[in-house]
Amino acid sequence: xxxxxxxxxxxxxxxxxxxxxxxxxxxxxxxxxxxxxxxxxxxxxxxxxxxxxxxxxxxxxxxxxxxxxxxxxxxxxxxxxxxxxxxxxxxxxxxxxxxxxxxxxxxxxxxxxxxxxxxxxxxxxxxxxxxxxxxxxxxxxxxxxxxxxxxxxxxxxxxxxxxxxxxxxxxxxxxxxxxxxxxxxxxxxxxxxxxxxxxxxxxxxxxxxxxxxxxxxxxxxxxxxxxxxxxxxxxxxxxxxxxxxxxxxxxxxxxxxxxxxxxxxxxxxxxxxxxxxxxxxxxxxxxxxxxxxxxxxxxxxxxxxxx
Amino acid sequence: xxxxxxxxxxxxxxxxxxxxxxxxxxxxxxxxxxxxxxxxxxxxxxxxxxxxxxxxxxxxxxxxxxxxxxxxxxxxxxxxxxxxxxxxxxxxxxxxxxxxxxxxxxxxxxxxxxxxxxxxxxxxxxxxxxxxxxxxxxxxxxxxxxxxxxxxxxxxxxxxxxxxxxxxxxxxxxxxxxxxxxxxxxxxxxxxxxxxxxxxxxxxxxxxxxxxxxxxxxxxxxxxxxxxxxxxxxxxxxxxxxxxxxxxxxxxxxxxxxxxxxxxxxxxxxxxxxxxx
Numbered sequence: 001x002x003x004x005x006x007x008x009x010x011x012x013x014x015x016x017x018x019x020x021x022x023x024x025x026x027x028x029x030x031x032x033x034x035x036x037x038x039x040x041x042x043x044x045x046x047x048x049x050x051x052x053x054x055x056x057x058x059x060x061x062x063x064x065x066x067x068x069x070x071x072x073x074x075x076x077x078x079x080x081x082x083x084x085x086x087x088x089x090x091x092x093x094x095x096x097x098x099x100x101x102x103x104x105x106x107x108x109x110x111x112x113x114x115x116x117x118x119x120x121x122x123x124x125x126x127x128x129x130x131x132x133x134x135x136x137x138x139x140x141x142x143x144x145x146x147x148x149x150x151x152x153x154x155x156x157x158x159x160x161x162x163x164x165x166x167x168x169x170x171x172x173x174x175x176x177x178x179x180x181x182x183x184x185x186x187x188x189x190x191x192x193x194x195x196x197x198x199x200x201x202x203x204x205x206x207x208x209x210x211x212x213x214x215x216x217x218x219x220x221x222x223x224x225x226x227x228x229x230x231x232x233x234x235x236x237x238x239x240x241x242x243x244x245x246x247x248x249x250x251x252x253x254x255x256x257x258x259x260x261x262x263x264x265x266x267x268x269x270x271x272x273x274x275x276x277x278x279x280x281x282x283x284x285x286x287x288x289x290x291x292x293x294x295x296x297x298x299x300x301x302x303x304x305x306x307x
Numbered sequence: 308x309x310x311x312x313x314x315x316x317x318x319x320x321x322x323x324x325x326x327x328x329x330x331x332x333x334x335x336x337x338x339x340x341x342x343x344x345x346x347x348x349x350x351x352x353x354x355x356x357x358x359x360x361x362x363x364x365x366x367x368x369x370x371x372x373x374x375x376x377x378x379x380x381x382x383x384x385x386x387x388x389x390x391x392x393x394x395x396x397x398x399x400x401x402x403x404x405x406x407x408x409x410x411x412x413x414x415x416x417x418x419x420x421x422x423x424x425x426x427x428x429x430x431x432x433x434x435x436x437x438x439x440x441x442x443x444x445x446x447x448x449x450x451x452x453x454x455x456x457x458x459x460x461x462x463x464x465x466x467x468x469x470x471x472x473x474x475x476x477x478x479x480x481x482x483x484x485x486x487x488x489x490x491x492x493x494x495x496x497x498x499x500x501x502x503x504x505x506x507x508x509x510x511x512x513x514x515x516x517x518x519x520x521x522x523x524x525x526x527x528x529x530x531x532x533x534x535x536x537x538x539x540x541x542x543x544x545x546x547x548x549x550x551x552x553x554x555x556x557x558x559x560x561x562x563x564x565x566x567x568x569x570x571x572x573x574x575x576x577x578x579x580x581x582x583x584x
Binding site: 045048049050051052065066067068069070071072077079080083084085086087088089092095096097099100101102140 | 330331335336338339340342343346347348349410411414415416418419420421422423424425426583584
C-alpha cells in the first residue's frame with residue numbers, strides 16, 4: 001500500500017506537485033494518469049525516496065521507502081528506461097542490483113526469462129531497442145519479488161504485443177494481491193488496465209475513483225433521436241421523465257433511457273423515427289476535458305481549419 | 308442490532324522480521340559496487356591504460372636515458388626515473404575515478420543505485436573503497452613492473468637503483484597511494500559537478516596545468532601555493548627522487564593532499580545527501 005498525504009514538490013517558484021493525497025491499495029491496479037508535465041514522475045521519484053518532498057509525506061507499507069530494510073524486496077520500480085549504463089549487459093545490470101539487496105543470482109535468470117530477455121542477456125544494453133529496454137526495466141522491478149510494484153510509463157516504446165503483455169502482467173500482479181501503481185498519459189491504455197484511477201494535472205489530484213465510476217461520471221452518453229415529429233416526440237419523452245435537449249435542426253439528445261426502450265416508447269405513441277443512435281463520448285475525450293486546463297503546453301490550433 | 312465492522316486486513320509491524328529475508332548490509336552494497344565497477348569496459352580500459360602507460364613508459368624512458376644518466380653531464384638522479392611512467396598514467400586514474408561517479412549521472416543509473424540502496428553514505432563509501440583499493444593495487448603493481456622492467460637498463464650503465472635504496476620502496480607503494488588519492492579526488496569532483504567532461508577538465512586542469520603554472524607566481528606565497536596544489540603535494544610520495552626541488556617532503560605532501568581530497572569528498576557527500584537524485 002502506498003499512502004501520499006499533502007505531498008508537495010516545488011522547484012524554485014515552480015510547483016510540480018501541489019499537495020496531493022491518495023492511497024494505492026493492494027490487490028488492484030491503480031492507474032496514475034495525467035498529461036505530460038503533470039507531476040507523475042516527480043511523484044513516483046518521491047515515493048522511491050529519490051526526491052525529497054518540499055512538504056507532506058509518502059509511505060510504502062507504512063513507512064518511508066528509505067527506512068525499508070531491503071527496499072527491492074518490498075518495492076519494485078520501473079523508472080525511466082534509460083536508468084541503465086549502455087555498456088553493461090542486461091544480466092550484469094540485474095546482477096549488481098540483486099547484490100545490493102542480497103537477492104540470489106538465480107533470481108536474475110528467473111526474471112530475465114520472465115520478461116523474455118534470456119537470449120540477449122549477455123548483450124550490451126546500449127544495443128537494445130526501446131521495447132527491450134522497457135522489458136529490462138520491468139525485470140528490475142520484479143527482481144525482488146516485491147509486494148508493491150511501481151511502473152512509470154511502462155508501455156512507452158512497446159509494440160502492441162508488448163503493450164498487451166504489460167497489461168496482463170499488471171493485472172496478474174494485482175490478482176496475486178500486490179499493490180500495482182502504473183503511470184501513463186494514455187487514457188485508452190489505462191481504461192484497459194486499471195481498476196482504480198488517480199488523475200492529476202498541474203500537480204493536483206483531479207479525480208480519485210474507481211475506473212467504472214470514472215466512466216459513468218465522465219464518459220457522457222446520450223441517445224440521438226431524429227424525427228419529422230420532433231415536438232411530439234420530445235413531449236412524449238419528457239412526460240416519461242427523460243432529459244431531452246433540442247439541438248440544431250431536428251436533433252434531440254435524450255438521456256435517462258437506453259435506445260431500444262426509447263424506440264419502443266416512441267412507437268407506442270404512433271410517432272415516426274428517422275434516426276436512433278447511442279452516442280458515447282470516449283474516455284479519451286473525458287480525460288481531455290478533465291485535464292484541459294492543466295495541460296502545460298497546448299498545440300496551437302490554427303484558425304480556419306475545419307475540425 | 309449493530310454490526311461491528313471487521314477489519315479485512317491484518318496490521319503488521321512494518322519493521323517485522325520476514326523469514327528468509329536477510330537485511331542487506333554494507334557488504335552487499337560493496338559487492339554490488341564491485342560488480343558494477345568491473346562490468347563496464349571503461350574500467351578495464353582505464354586499468355589497462357594505467358598499467359601499460361605507467362610500466363611501459365618507465366621501461367622505455369629508462370632504456371632511452373640510461374646512457375645519459377651514466378655520463379658525467381647527468382644532472383638528474385637515476386632514482387627519479389624508475390617511476391617516470393606514473394606521471395602520465397595518473398591521467399587514467401583520474402578518468403577512472405571521475406567515471407565511477409559521473410557515468411551514473413550521465414546514464415540516469417544513479418536513480419537505480421539509490422533506489423536499491425537508500426543510504427547514500429553507504430553507496431559513496433562502497434564506491435570509494437572499490438575505487439581506492441583497485442587503484443592502490445594497480446598503481447603499486449605498475450610501479451613495481453616499471454621498476455623491474457626499467458632498472459636492468461640502468462644497471463647495465465652502472466646507475467642501477469636498489470629497492471633498498473632510500474625512498475625506492477616508498478615510491479613503489481607511494482605510487483599506489485597517489486593513484487588511489489587522485490582517483491578519489493576525481494570521484495569527489497564528479498559528485499559536485501555530475502558531468503564527466505567537466506570533472507575531467509577540472510581535475511586534469513588543476514593537476515597538470517594550474518599545478519605547474521602557479522610556480523611562476525612571484526615570491527614566497529607563489530612558491531607555497533605551488534607546494535600545496537593537490538597534484539604537487541600528492542605526487543612527491545610516488546617518486547624516489549623528485550624532478551622538482553620545490554615540492555614538500557613526500558609524506559608531508561601526501562598528508563596535505565589527502566586532507567584536500569577529504570575536504571572535496573565531504574563536500575561531495577553533502578551534495579549527494581541533500582540533492583535530489
